[in-house]
Amino acid sequence: MRKMLNVLYITNPEAYLAKDGENLVVRVQDEEIFRTPIHYLEGIVTFGYMGASPALLGMCVEKGVTVSFLTAHGKHQATVHGTPKGNVLLRRKQYRLADSESESAKLASMFIIGKIANCRTVLRRFMSDYGDKVQIEEVDRVSKIMARNVLRLGKELLLDEVRGIEGESAQMYFSVFDQLIICHKDHFFMKGRNRRPPLDNMNALLSFLYSLLLHETRSALETVGLDPYVGFLHRDRPGRTGLALDLMEEFRPYLVDRLALSLINRRQVTGDGFLKKESGGVIMKENVRKIVIEAWQKRKREEITHPFLEKKIYVGLLPYAQALLLARHLRGDLDRYPPFVWK
Amino acid sequence: MEKLYEEDDLLALSGIQHFAFCERQWGLIHVESQWVENVKTVEGKNMHKRVDDPYFTETRGDVKIVRSVPLMSKTLGLYGVADVIEIQQHDDNFGIVNYSIVEYKRGKPKADDRDQVQLCAQALCLEEMLAITINYGYLFYGETKHRYRVEFNNCLRTRVQELAQRMHLLFEKGQTPPAVYNKKCKNCSLFDICVPELSKVNKRTQKYLSRVFDDMRIE
Numbered sequence: 001m002r003k004m005l006n007v008l009y010i011t012n013p014e015a016y017l018a019k020d021g022e023n024l025v026v027r028v029q030d031e032e033i034f035r036t037p038i039h040y041l042e043g044i045v046t047f048g049y050m051g052a053s054p055a056l057l058g059m060c061v062e063k064g065v066t067v068s069f070l071t072a073h074g075k076h077q078a079t080v081h082g083t084p085k086g087n088v089l090l091r092r093k094q095y096r097l098a099d100s101e102s103e104s105a106k107l108a109s110m111f112i113i114g115k116i117a118n119c120r121t122v123l124r125r126f127m128s129d130y131g132d133k134v135q136i137e138e139v140d141r142v143s144k145i146m147a148r149n150v151l152r153l154g155k156e157l158l159l160d161e162v163r164g165i166e167g168e169s170a171q172m173y174f175s176v177f178d179q180l181i182i183c184h185k186d187h188f189f190m191k192g193r194n195r196r197p198p199l200d201n202m203n204a205l206l207s208f209l210y211s212l213l214l215h216e217t218r219s220a221l222e223t224v225g226l227d228p229y230v231g232f233l234h235r236d237r238p239g240r241t242g243l244a245l246d247l248m249e250e251f252r253p254y255l256v257d258r259l260a261l262s263l264i265n266r267r268q269v270t271g272d273g274f275l276k277k278e279s280g281g282v283i284m285k286e287n288v289r290k291i292v293i294e295a296w297q298k299r300k301r302e303e304i305t306h307p308f309l310e311k312k313i314y315v316g317l318l319p320y321a322q323a324l325l326l327a328r329h330l331r332g333d334l335d336r337y338p339p340f341v342w343k
Numbered sequence: 344m345e346k347l348y349e350e351d352d353l354l355a356l357s358g359i360q361h362f363a364f365c366e367r368q369w370g371l372i373h374v375e376s377q378w379v380e381n382v383k384t385v386e387g388k389n390m391h392k393r394v395d396d397p398y399f400t401e402t403r404g405d406v407k408i409v410r411s412v413p414l415m416s417k418t419l420g421l422y423g424v425a426d427v428i429e430i431q432q433h434d435d436n437f438g439i440v441n442y443s444i445v446e447y448k449r450g451k452p453k454a455d456d457r458d459q460v461q462l463c464a465q466a467l468c469l470e471e472m473l474a475i476t477i478n479y480g481y482l483f484y485g486e487t488k489h490r491y492r493v494e495f496n497n498c499l500r501t502r503v504q505e506l507a508q509r510m511h512l513l514f515e516k517g518q519t520p521p522a523v524y525n526k527k528c529k530n531c532s533l534f535d536i537c538v539p540e541l542s543k544v545n546k547r548t549q550k551y552l553s554r555v556f557d558d559m560r561i562e
Binding site for chain 1: 374375376377517519521536538540547548549551552555556558559560561
């Protein structure tokens with residue numbers, strides 16, 4: 001499997017990125033605060049407005065380092081990357097399948113199987129770790145419905161049926177999600193998902209982490225030569241990276257939800273790290289964002305045995321591994337796309 | 344009458360060495376546009392940087408040395424650049440000119456024939472462009488600092504023609520050949536994106552999914 005390099009996250013809105021020889025240099029008010037050889041990096045993600053020199057962007061393109069510019073809230077603005085990898089024939093195959101309702105439904109089922117199965121495991125793990133502290137009947141009931149829904153997805157379905165199962169499962173899952181939060185209940189709760197804008201701390205935290213994950217799935221797809229904009233479950237909409245969102249589904253519970261819960265339950269983030277704006281929308285303060293990014297980076301460096309490949313890889317390489325399997329499936333090397341299912 | 348390729352259909356001559364080494368490696372680079380640098384490839388590039396200078400010409404005695412010479416063959420359907428061509432003209436020889444071709448390589452001579460094949464393909468291009476015959480050329484290796492003479496015999500010429508034909512066949516299909524996992528994979532800079540082990544698992548997905556479903560039935 002490909003080596004995992006570092007992704008550099010820049011949260012200081014004053015920072016300016018420049019090139020010096022083969023190095024990336026970060027300056028704040030003309031003072032150098034960070035420097036690294038470019039070949040240690042596979043991506044740079046910046047939050048909030050800041051500058052980057054054309055020379056640096058040129059070097060990143062040449063070395064295959066993706067640079068993503070996000071707003072302070074994590075909304076994607078632009079990505080700089082070089083000539084697309086992979087061949088146009090693979091992308092055409094992707095478009096052809098995406099044009100077909102039934103083929104799209106088959107692939108969409110796989111992504112959602114991954115998502116629901118992993119949601120279920122989040123619930124089950126919670127029950128075995130904290131079962132004594134909470135009332136688990138409801139969590140257990142939802143977990144069983146999840147299992148049934150995964151089995152339903154094993155049959156041939158219409159795309160709308162897949163969406164229906166997905167919607168119902170997500171709603172059920174988030175209905176018990178609140179029970180998985182066991183401290184700071186005044187500050188962190190789940191009364192339903194909202195994101196534009198997030199209306200409470202939990203939703204703000206989840207949205208931010210999902211935006212980090214989306215960056216990863218998007219660049220993983222680009223690396224293997226797929227078009228992140230053309231999805232199977234998420235249909236085309238201008239500016240929406242449909243396939244990146246598709247691929248992200250199976251990782252949401254495993255990579256994000258668990259991390260968000262453990263940050264709260266281990267008291268690494270607290271309510272005062274969030275700011276409720278006049279409109280009711282919630283944003284994260286810079287220090288919390290730093291804590292979250294550090295936890296995310298640490299998580300990526302953990303190892304896991306990939307359930308399909310049956311070999312050890314870094315958690316951070318999972319999006320790449322799944323993108324690779326998806327490309328192999330589209331090319332016809334694999335009869336089915338095996339979603340990432342964590343036990 | 345041999346088939347002649349159109350200019351638009353020409354393939355990179357440099358690919359023939361990848362193709363002779365591993366069809367899949369060639370496919371990943373030339374069909375999938377995938378490339379991974381490692382120490383060896385960077386060293387190779389640096390070496391060629393020194394050799395590449397299309398504006399540099401040198402004369403040593405009666406030998407004129409030219410660098411970075413563009414090449415093309417419509418019968419092979421290949422185009423590329425020769426590192427060095429040495430042109431020897433004997434004044435007392437009724438104007439007979441002798442061409443030889445030199446390719447610079449970073450490492451040392453290899454067990455397989457990929458370097459010979461690349462050199463011979465270059466020679467075939469030059470033969471076609473100038474309507475001449477070239478009988479031999481040289482491979483210069485950076486590690487041994489030595490040049491080795493390569494005869495362009497019929498056997499090697501046929502091998503080049505066959506490889507070029509097959510490259511075109513696969514390129515037209517747009518298919519990256521499946522991986523054949525073996526010892527030489529360890530030395531390939533594309534190992535991590537090729538994932539040769541994966542080519543054996545195409546039937547495993549059904550089993551994998553059944554396992555996932557079985558887990559759901561446990562409750």
